[in-house]
Amino acid sequence: MSKICHFCGNKNFKTNNVQYICKHDNKFLIVNDVPCLQCEYCGEQYFKADVLKKIEKEFYEIHSFGKIIKTEVTVPVEQFMELQVA
Numbered sequence: 704m705s706k707i708c709h710f711c712g713n714k715n716f717k718t719n720n721v722q723y724i725c726k727h728d729n730k731f732l733i734v735n736d737v738p739c740l741q742c743e744y745c746g747e748q749y750f751k752a753d754v755l756k757k758i759e760k761e762f763y764e765i766h767s768f769g770k771i772i773k774t775e776v777t778v779p780v781e782q783f784m785e786l787q788v789a
């Protein structure tokens with residue numbers, strides 16, 4: 704394989720399963736254990752097109768068609784300007 708990392712130019716990659724966060728218009732989907740190739744130097748993650756397509760489809764089914772999902776998390780949201788220094 705002659706793939707080169709777009710960020711650091713490294714040529715060594717490892718396969719890994721990672722958490723992928725999909726976001727459109729303030730709607731989110733988190734998918735765990737998504738297979739990817741990860742740069743061994745900088746950690747940049749590369750996903751196959753069919754993997755991303757699958758996640759996009761799931762996102763659309765959940766947010767547009769109300770597909771029932773197994774687990775939901777509540778995520779805190781802050782405005783950076785409102786953060787107080789302790």
Ligand SMILES: [Zn+2]
Nearest residue numbers: 708711742745
């Ligand atoms: Zn890299």
